Amino acid sequence: MSDARILDRGYRAYEGSRSGVAGAVRSVAWHTVRSILGLGRKGRHKVFPVVVIVIGFVPAVAFLAIAILLGDFGDEVRPEYWEFFNFSVMAALVFTALVAPEAIVRDRRDGMYALYLSTPLTRPTYLLAKVIAVAGTLSIITAGPALLAFLGYTFQGLGPEGVVDGIWVGARVVLAGVAISVIYTAVSLGASSLTDRRAFASVAVILLMLGLSLATALMVDAAGMTESLRLLDPLGTPLEIPARLFGNRTVEYIDIGTLPVVLANLGWLLLGAGTLVYRYRRLAAV
Amino acid sequence: MSIISTAGLTVQFGAHRALDALDVHVESGVTGLVGANGAGKTTLMSILLGLRRPSAGNATVLGLDPVTQGAELRARVGYAPERNVLPEDMPASDFVKHLAEVRGMPKDEARTRASDALWLVGLGEERFRALGTMSTGQRQRVKLAQAVAADPSLVFLDEPTDGLDPVQRDEMLTLIREISTNFGIDVVLSSHLLEEVERICDHVVALDAGRLVADGPLAELVGNDEGVTVELVEVADRPDATAAVLAALRERGFDVRLHDRSAAFDVVADDADRVADAVRDAVADSGARIGRIVRRRRRLEDLFEGARS
Numbered sequence: 212m213s214d215a216r217i218l219d220r221g222y223r224a225y226e227g228s229r230s231g232v233a234g235a236v237r238s239v240a241w242h243t244v245r246s247i248l249g250l251g252r253k254g255r256h257k258v259f260p261v262v263v264i265v266i267g268f269v270p271a272v273a274f275l276a277i278a279i280l281l282g283d284f285g286d287e288v289r290p291e292y293w294e295f296f297n298f299s300v301m302a303a304l305v306f307t308a309l310v311a312p313e314a315i316v317r318d319r320r321d322g323m324y325a326l327y328l329s330t331p332l333t334r335p336t337y338l339l340a341k342v343i344a345v346a347g348t349l350s351i352i353t354a355g356p357a358l359l360a361f362l363g364y365t366f367q368g369l370g371p372e373g374v375v376d377g378i379w380v381g382a383r384v385v386l387a388g389v390a391i392s393v394i395y396t397a398v399s400l401g402a403s404s405l406t407d408r409r410a411f412a413s414v415a416v417i418l419l420m421l422g423l424s425l426a427t428a429l430m431v432d433a434a435g436m437t438e439s440l441r442l443l444d445p446l447g448t449p450l451e452i453p454a455r456l457f458g459n460r461t462v463e464y465i466d467i468g469t470l471p472v473v474l475a476n477l478g479w480l481l482l483g484a485g486t487l488v489y490r491y492r493r494l495a496a497v
Numbered sequence: 498m499s500i501i502s503t504a505g506l507t508v509q510f511g512a513h514r515a516l517d518a519l520d521v522h523v524e525s526g527v528t529g530l531v532g533a534n535g536a537g538k539t540t541l542m543s544i545l546l547g548l549r550r551p552s553a554g555n556a557t558v559l560g561l562d563p564v565t566q567g568a569e570l571r572a573r574v575g576y577a578p579e580r581n582v583l584p585e586d587m588p589a590s591d592f593v594k595h596l597a598e599v600r601g602m603p604k605d606e607a608r609t610r611a612s613d614a615l616w617l618v619g620l621g622e623e624r625f626r627a628l629g630t631m632s633t634g635q636r637q638r639v640k641l642a643q644a645v646a647a648d649p650s651l652v653f654l655d656e657p658t659d660g661l662d663p664v665q666r667d668e669m670l671t672l673i674r675e676i677s678t679n680f681g682i683d684v685v686l687s688s689h690l691l692e693e694v695e696r697i698c699d700h701v702v703a704l705d706a707g708r709l710v711a712d713g714p715l716a717e718l719v720g721n722d723e724g725v726t727v728e729l730v731e732v733a734d735r736p737d738a739t740a741a742v743l744a745a746l747r748e749r750g751f752d753v754r755l756h757d758r759s760a761a762f763d764v765v766a767d768d769a770d771r772v773a774d775a776v777r778d779a780v781a782d783s784g785a786r787i788g789r790i791v792r793r794r795r796r797l798e799d800l801f802e803g804a805r806s
Contacts, residue, residue: 222617222680225610225648229601232568238598252586322582326643328548329576329653330599331568496548 235331236340243314243344259309263352267302271295271356275363289369292384293453295357296391297461300450302352304420307395311345312403312412319407319494328496338400338491346389346396353395354388357453387453394449394476395420397483404490420446428463438466442475449476500525500651500683501545505554508540508707515540517707518554523685524714527677529694530687531797532704538687539579541704542653545685546576559650572601575644575652579687581660583636585629589615592628593643600647607646614646615639618672634665641669645676651683652676658693670697691797695719703800711800723795724751724772728761729780730788738785745779754802763793 230237249256274290290298318324327337361384364370371377402419403412424446430436441463442448451464451472464472501523508516516537530538543549545558547567556563561570584592594611598604615624618638623631628639637657644652657673658666674697677684688694694701694715701718703710711718729739743762746753751772752765766772769792780787 222613222645223648224680225602225606227603227606229572229647230598230603231572231601234601235599238595242595251591256586317584320582321584322578322580323584325578325580326576326596327599329546329571329574329578330596331572331601332599333568336568496543 232331232333232336236336236343239327239332239337239340240344240347243341244348246317247310247313247345247348259305263302263306263310266305267299267352268356268359270298271359275360278363278367278369289364290360291457291459292357292360292380293387293457293459295360296353296387296450296453299352299356300446303349303391303395304417304446306349306352307399307420308413308416311349311396311399312409312416314341314345314403315400316403316407316409316412324494325496334491334494334496335488338487341400342393342396345400346392349392349396350385350388353391354385357384357388383453383456387456390452390476391449394445394480394483397480397487398445399483401483401486401490404487438464439471441467442471445479448472448479452476498525499523499557501528501556501558501685503554503556506541506544506551506556507553508537508544508549509552515707516544516551516704517709519704519709521702521709521712523702524700525683526699527674527684527686527697528700528702529698529715530685530702530704531689531691531694532710533689535706536689536704537707538689538704539655540707541702542576542655542685542687546571546574546653573650575600575647575649575682577637577640577644577652577654577657579655579659581633581636583628583639585627587628588625589620589628589631589639589642590624592639593646596643597646600649602647610646610648611642614642617645617676618642619668633660634662634669637661637665637669638672641672641676645680645682649682651685653685653687655687656689657686658688658690666693673697695797701797703797705801711797718800719795719797723767723799724763724765724769724793725776726761726763726789726791726793727776727787728789730786731760732784732786735784738783741783742776742779742785745782746775749775749779751775761789765793765799769793 245251248260278289318327328334332340358381361370361381365377371380398419399416402415405415406412424444427440427444430440431438447463451461454461455469455472499522501521503519503521506516506519506521507514519541530541532538540549544551545556545563547563547570550564558570559573563570590611593614594607597607597610602610612621612624615621618641620635620638620642623635628636631639637660641654641657644654654673658669661669670693673684673686676682686694686698698715700713701715702712729742732738743753746764754763754765756762764772764776773790776790
């Protein structure tokens with residue numbers, strides 16, 4: 212083995228341009244996406260992301276495969292675009308509870324948070340990068356199956372008629388997916404900001420989302436309480452967004468107007484985001 | 498021209514005043530921010546980085562106001578925190594590259610510079626190792642590498658020798674000095690070890706319980722002759738000789754300071770020759786014998802002694 216070593220690599224001054232705050236946000240967001248998906252990390256970090264993708268896309272792929280193999284099997288059976296959002300709800304929940312907390316909890320635990328704030332990033336721009344990363348990745352899971360259906364139906368000749376109609380359908384699918392993702396992200400990161408332990412964060416998110424969802428369902432369906440209590444369900448209420456965007460209502464929310472649905476979703480968004488911002492304003496950087 | 502200046506900088510945490518009306522001027526070079534734990538060093542650093550607002554007063558760093566131009570300022574500075582926790586499963590090269598990108602470097606440039614910075618700190622061969630497998634000394638070097646990788650004008654190093662053994666500490670201090678001398682990067686080094694600061698710093702900002710003890714070039718603050726250090730030899734039939742010498746010197750108005758870990762003592766005054774004459778007379782009168790007498794150099798700890806007395 213050679214003893215030869217490179218002694219001077221020539222540390223140089225840098226005269227080029229710097230990407231500033233926008234570049235810092237982009238870099239942290241991309242790094243976070245890679246981190247939460249387990250890219251460039253050991254195999255065990257890829258387990259949950261793979262599970263999420265599988266359970267998110269399998270139902271949509273199954274329906275599309277049936278549609279392709281059997282042709283048009285009738286409007287009664289074929290799910291509408293907004294219904295595909297319900298297929299991915301469990302995947303979204305797993306992501307929100309088990310994957311998303313990693314985006315911020317890890318930084319506080321391993322010292323990256325202090326280092327990030329010594330760069331052009333500030334607390335708000337740091338959190339913006341994290342929200343972009345988590346909501347962006349989650350959007351693939353929420354809107355992905357519906358977009359897949361949109362493409363599948365279109366290729367089968369069962370999709371929208373004309374380019375304008377196609378763009379309108381596609382835009383509503385994307386808008387609904389992003390809206391759900393942003394609300395779930397706010398709730399998840401808000402709960403995760405309360406602890407430095409990912410496991411505790413996951414339990415908190417599960418209790419908040421699944422626990423409240425089950426509790427409101429029991430109160431309304433079993434105890435016969437007012438339907439409006441469903442608006443306290445942070446898991447189900449955002450799923451009403453695609454239904455309303457496509458001019459429909461889900462069975463559970465059929466007696467609830469669109470304005471209360473919008474306000475309830477806004478409330479969950481503000482509660483999550485508010486908790487997150489409040490916690491980070493009080494968190495010492497150095 | 499000052500790279501850092503503050504005027505009346507005050508930080509109040511409830512009833513506790515962490516920084517008390519600091520007027521500091523830091524010149525280009527290596528500056529030691531020195532003081533005991535809790536003196537306010539980290540608080541001052543966080544203000545200079547624009548991460549905390551002062552309760553009163555103001556600061557400028559590289560001509561920028563950290564409060565209103567924090568992001569712009571932080572694009573031009575590097576920072577290595579005291580906390581010795583880093584992402585365990587991340588290779589050192591990815592870690593340094595990522596932070597160089599966040600500080601504004603284009604992707605390819607960041608990759609090259611991360612490699613260069615790791616070679617510079619002596620971790621070229623180890624750059625693909627996960628941070629979790631590295632020793633404390635190596636981690637301190639990685640923190641230094643990420644602080645300089647994006648070619649900053651100024652780096653803040655918070656206790657960079659924390660947890661290092663004496664050999665590693667020497668190497669780290671040499672490296673920090675080289676970064677300033679060879680690459681023109683100004684350094685503010687926070688430390689509670691006075692000897693470190695005396696060894697590599699050009700300037701000193703000394704804090705004690707949030708108050709400024711001293712601020713200026715190290716050569717002006719320390720190093721001038723200031724009295725003598727004396728070690729007496731015990732004489733069997735003169736058991737009280739040492740006490741008599743100390744008493745005589747104190748009687749003549751000299752500041753006499755006993756060493757903690759030896760029988761030696763310092764006699765402090767502006768004129769070393771006058772002190773030496775006084776020591777000679779006191780020793781002769783008491784019947785003690787001088788084991789060793791050397792000119793004493795003023796040290797940083799004297800600044801703290803002076804501030805407390």
